Amino acid sequence: MSDSGNRPTHIRLTSHPGAGAPVRFPLQWGAANPRDRGPVIGTVSRPGDRNTIGSHGGSYSLYRALAVSAGALNPIQRPDLANTMPVVPFGPFPQWSEPGRIVSLDPFGHTVADAFADLIAEGVDIRPTIAVTKARLTLFELQQAIRDKRLAVDGEIVREHGDISVIKAAVDPVWHLPGIAARFGVSEEKLRRTLFEQTGGMYPELVTRPDLEAFLPPIGGISLYIFGDPAAIADPRRRLTCRVHDECNGSDVFGSDICTCRPYLVHGIEECVREAQAGGAGLVVYNRKEGRALGEVTKFLVYNARKRQEGGDTAAKYFERTECVAGVQDARFQELMPDVLHWLGITRIDRFVSMSDMKHDAITRSGIAVGERVPIPDDLIPIDARVEMEAKKAAGYFTPETPPDAEDLLATRGRPIEEY
Amino acid sequence: MSDSGNRPTHIRLTSHPGAGAPVRFPLQWGAANPRDRGPVIGTVSRPGDRNTIGSHGGSYSLYRALAVSAGALNPIQRPDLANTMPVVPFGPFPQWSEPGRIVSLDPFGHTVADAFADLIAEGVDIRPTIAVTKARLTLFELQQAIRDKRLAVDGEIVREHGDISVIKAAVDPVWHLPGIAARFGVSEEKLRRTLFEQTGGMYPELVTRPDLEAFLPPIGGISLYIFGDPAAIADPRRRLTCRVHDECNGSDVFGSDICTCRPYLVHGIEECVREAQAGGAGLVVYNRKEGRALGEVTKFLVYNARKRQEGGDTAAKYFERTECVAGVQDARFQELMPDVLHWLGITRIDRFVSMSDMKHDAITRSGIAVGERVPIPDDLIPIDARVEMEAKKAAGYFTPETPPDAEDLLATRGRPIEEY
Numbered sequence: 068m069s070d071s072g073n074r075p076t077h078i079r080l081t082s083h084p085g086a087g088a089p090v091r092f093p094l095q096w097g098a099a100n101p102r103d104r105g106p107v108i109g110t111v112s113r114p115g116d117r118n119t120i121g122s123h124g125g126s127y128s129l130y131r132a133l134a135v136s137a138g139a140l141n142p143i144q145r146p147d148l149a150n151t152m153p154v155v156p157f158g159p160f161p162q163w164s165e166p167g168r169i170v171s172l173d174p175f176g177h178t179v180a181d182a183f184a185d186l187i188a189e190g191v192d193i194r195p196t197i198a199v200t201k202a203r204l205t206l207f208e209l210q211q212a213i214r215d216k217r218l219a220v221d222g223e224i225v226r227e228h229g230d231i232s233v234i235k236a237a238v239d240p241v242w243h244l245p246g247i248a249a250r251f252g253v254s255e256e257k258l259r260r261t262l263f264e265q266t267g268g269m270y271p272e273l274v275t276r277p278d279l280e281a282f283l284p285p286i287g288g289i290s291l292y293i294f295g296d297p298a299a300i301a302d303p304r305r306r307l308t309c310r311v312h313d314e315c316n317g318s319d320v321f322g323s324d325i326c327t328c329r330p331y332l333v334h335g336i337e338e339c340v341r342e343a344q345a346g347g348a349g350l351v352v353y354n355r356k357e358g359r360a361l362g363e364v365t366k367f368l369v370y371n372a373r374k375r376q377e378g379g380d381t382a383a384k385y386f387e388r389t390e391c392v393a394g395v396q397d398a399r400f401q402e403l404m405p406d407v408l409h410w411l412g413i414t415r416i417d418r419f420v421s422m423s424d425m426k427h428d429a430i431t432r433s434g435i436a437v438g439e440r441v442p443i444p445d446d447l448i449p450i451d452a453r454v455e456m457e458a459k460k461a462a463g464y465f466t467p468e469t470p471p472d473a474e475d476l477l478a479t480r481g482r483p484i485e486e487y
Numbered sequence: 488m489s490d491s492g493n494r495p496t497h498i499r500l501t502s503h504p505g506a507g508a509p510v511r512f513p514l515q516w517g518a519a520n521p522r523d524r525g526p527v528i529g530t531v532s533r534p535g536d537r538n539t540i541g542s543h544g545g546s547y548s549l550y551r552a553l554a555v556s557a558g559a560l561n562p563i564q565r566p567d568l569a570n571t572m573p574v575v576p577f578g579p580f581p582q583w584s585e586p587g588r589i590v591s592l593d594p595f596g597h598t599v600a601d602a603f604a605d606l607i608a609e610g611v612d613i614r615p616t617i618a619v620t621k622a623r624l625t626l627f628e629l630q631q632a633i634r635d636k637r638l639a640v641d642g643e644i645v646r647e648h649g650d651i652s653v654i655k656a657a658v659d660p661v662w663h664l665p666g667i668a669a670r671f672g673v674s675e676e677k678l679r680r681t682l683f684e685q686t687g688g689m690y691p692e693l694v695t696r697p698d699l700e701a702f703l704p705p706i707g708g709i710s711l712y713i714f715g716d717p718a719a720i721a722d723p724r725r726r727l728t729c730r731v732h733d734e735c736n737g738s739d740v741f742g743s744d745i746c747t748c749r750p751y752l753v754h755g756i757e758e759c760v761r762e763a764q765a766g767g768a769g770l771v772v773y774n775r776k777e778g779r780a781l782g783e784v785t786k787f788l789v790y791n792a793r794k795r796q797e798g799g800d801t802a803a804k805y806f807e808r809t810e811c812v813a814g815v816q817d818a819r820f821q822e823l824m825p826d827v828l829h830w831l832g833i834t835r836i837d838r839f840v841s842m843s844d845m846k847h848d849a850i851t852r853s854g855i856a857v858g859e860r861v862p863i864p865d866d867l868i869p870i871d872a873r874v875e876m877e878a879k880k881a882a883g884y885f886t887p888e889t890p891p892d893a894e895d896l897l898a899t900r901g902r903p904i905e906e907y
Contacts, residue, residue: 080500080501080688080691080694080695081500081501081688081691082688109687111684111685111686111687117687120687120688121686121687121689122685122686122687122689124781124782124784124785125546125782126545126546126705126706126707126782127706127777127780127781127782127785127818128685128686128687128689129682129685129686129689129704129705129706130706130776130780130781130818130819130820131685131781131815131818132681132682132684132685132686133671133682133818133820134815134818134820135681135685136668136671136673136677136678136681136682137671137672137673137820139815139818140814140815140818141814142684142685144814146788146811146812146813146814147792147811147812148788148812149792149811150791150792150794150795150796151788151789151791151792151812152791153791154791154904195784195788196784197784198783198784198785198786198787198788198791199787200787200790200791200794201794201904201907202737202741202743202744202745202907203743203744203745203871203902203907204741204742204743204744205742205743205744205869206741206742207627207628207631207742208627211627230744232907235737235741235787236787237782237783237784237786237787238784239782239784248556251553251556251557252557253556253557257556258556261552261555261556262549262552262553262556264531264552264562265531265542265548265549265551265552265555265562266531266541266542266548266549266552266705267529267531267537267540267541267542267548267690267703268500268501268502268540268690268691268692269541269542269548269549269689269690269705270687270688270689271500271501271688271691272688274500275500283687284549285546285549285686285689285705285706286546286547286549286550286705287546287707288782288783288784290736290737290783292741316710316773317622317655317710319739319740320739320740320749320752320773321622321624321626321655321710321712322624322625322626322627323622323623323624323625324622324623324624324625324650325622325623329740332740353736353740356550357547360547360550361544361547361550361551362544362545362546362547362657362659362708363618363657363708363710364544364615364616364617364618364657364658364659364708365544365547365618366618366657367618367619367620367655367656367657368566368568368571368615368618369571370620370621371570371571371572371573371574371618371619371620372567372569372570372571374570374620374621375570376570391566391567391569392566392567392568392571393566394554394560394561394564394566395551395554395559395560398547398550398551398553398554398559398560399550400550400553400554400557449625451623482623484574484621487621487622487623487652
């Protein structure tokens with residue numbers, strides 16, 4: 068194998084269709100099997116094989132670049148995928164080849180070591196974008212739930228010391244640009260140009276290579292946690308409890324009391340475990356979309372603006388403050404979120420552990436039926452998180468009670484910044 | 488203000504020095520005050536003002552692009568920074584202008600609303616890259632520590648219900664490319680070219696614009712949690728306890744028992760709280776470098792390869808498996824990590840709550856003295872995490888005991904994949 072592709076004597080700043088169309092590995096997005104669809108190839112060592120924009124690992128490609136710069140990583144090294152394949156099979160499901168159903172991940176991303184074994188052996192740099200493994204979870208809150216008799220040890224899902232058996236998966240984003248454009252109702256050309264311009268010029272191939280339909284965007288991916296029998300997830304005769312959670316490091320890891328994120332997440336896990344113990348399955352989808360996909364710097368700026376504004380931190384002005392600082396209340400765009408549910412073959416969610424109307428509406432619009440909606444129990448709402456909760460209820464969040472009115476919103480106040 | 492810069496009639500794929508040198512806002516990296524240094528401008532709406540490669544928010548610029556595509560965000564909107572400024576002042580410290588001391592963040596990133604108020608009022612799109620706020624943390628493990636009498640309620644740091652008062656900061660990366668190259672011992676030209684090539688062609692300005700020295704890379708940032716009096720952090724007459732923690736979502740959030748991440752993090756917080764209660768300060772640095780900066784897909788592939796390899800999951804083969812799958816054992820490169828400690832004005836760490844020799848060595852090499860090293864208490868190591876812990880001790884991890892020998896490493900085995 069020659070490494071000349073990796074070290075050209077001059078740098079090609081971008082490529083053009085005539086110069087490098089994916090002749091050998093065309094992608095037929097939506098094909099029903101991996102060989103017809105073709106492998107997603109984001110290699111940086113054999114440019115002629117590429118059929119995508121971007122590179123594997125998303126943001127982490129920058130660390131890979133540092134490793135190569137520092138001489139710690141051989142840039143032409145191929146991953147040894149021996150023994151890495153999923154611990155349980157997933158799919159194929161009909162959804163994988165329904166037109167426009169899945170546009171933000173590669174449904175065959177976990178199968179490449181098998182499906183393209185011959186090409187990989189030949190030296191083609193094909194990498195998984197999905198990995199499926201097992202884990203045991205130890206969560207203090209759930210150990211407490213066992214002591215409180217809300218959860219029982221069953222020896223299989225909840226083990227003797229209170230740790231919980233799960234199957235988990237990591238999913239890197241793979242965007243099919245025509246499908247993403249259709250989902251947002253814009254032309255593909257406009258989407259490509261906006262992605263290029265609003266990132267300050269990331270990946271000119273977005274505009275020079277309309278023939279390359281796949282993009283590996285440098286954004287965070289998805290983690291899936293599956294409780295109970297994975298076969299129950301896609302089986303409408305069995306029950307499914309699901310929480311879709313968007314990352315909030317300050318609460319999920321550090322327990323900040325300004326929002327309900329960790330308490331609601333852990334409540335969701337508890338509900339998932341109970342469903343699994345009753346013979347169904349539980350699913351937690353964890354999306355890396357810190358601070359409503361605006362990032363943590365923006366989030367902390369908004370906290371300060373909320374706490375310091377005239378009249379103090381009130382539910383009445385909750386959304387306004389984010390919009391002032393960020394220009395938008397929320398950049399998560401739940402339109403792409405249901406893709407991973409379709410990848411799992413889901414057609415219904417019996418219990419949906421989320422009050423978000425945006426998530427609910429995106430899921431049902433995508434054709435998945437949602438049964439019961441499970442609000443966060445009132446005693447799990449941290450003291451300073453009432454502002455967010457009331458503001459969201461007034462804006463359309465699911466609540467079994469009467470939503471708060473304007474007076475309630477003004478009366479719901481957070482801790483002043485001096486009192487932290 | 489015209490928005491014509493945002494919607495050119497033709498697309499410029501990259502720029503060249505003659506075409507757009509930062510004439511009005513040159514950067515003097517390392518200058519002692521923000522006006523001499525100049526603002527870091529990554530605006531996408533007035534290209535003529537730009538003096539950096541990339542755009543603000545890193546990865547989240549892609550979500551911003553989706554928001555613009557969908558018509559939800561006005562691309563020329565400027566953030567309203569009223570009331571967003573830090574809750575406590577930080578610096579300036581001498582380190583901010585020592586040559587080569589800080590190369591991966593903007594030491595003035597939290598001050599821009601004040602330092603450049605006139606330019607912002609005039610319409611220049613200058614954004615903070617650091618935000619500093621306050622929080623109250625509720626952590627079950629620490630509430631248990633209070634019940635166990637390991638921690639006491641003091642009413643100020645540990646409040647009546649066991650929640651903990653902190654100052655916290657979010658820091659987005661800002662890379663000074665000549666400084667990054669010097670840190671890694673490579674030429675700037677090679678670094679720029681490798682960043683461009685290994686990402687599959689992200690930001691051609693990396694190679695076409697040697698006059699632009701700053702880069703806003705689309706990678707995760709840093710969160711800082713400060714316990715006690717922030718003035719103690721930079722004061723060598725007072726004590727400082729510090730944990731530097733690299734993100735591990737599977738343990739930090741979900742409590743996976745295959746590693747020590749969350750238990751060690753929470754132990755670090757407990758040590759920080761105790762130091763703060765004794766009149767010093769505590770600091771937790773949380774770096775978004777999932778899976779040793781290789782990402783979660785790679786991490787889960789490695790878990791499978793470890794568990795399924797011939798002979799089972801042993802400490803003896805711990806590092807080998809990562810290297811087979813990823814090509815490198817670790818891509819975190821702790822060389823950049825000390826920058827944020829220098830930003831905080833730190834000259835010594837009295838108690839360093841980490842056993843990592845790589846972190847320790849990077850910190851001391853950067854001129855910060857490290858006193859005691861605090862290992863994770865043995866009873867906090869989860870059952871399946873022994874493999875990692877023993878492998879790391881043999882590889883140079885700090886341990887007060889005799890490091891394990893080859894026989895110990897073979898004897899330290901993890902749970903087989905069938906027994907999850």
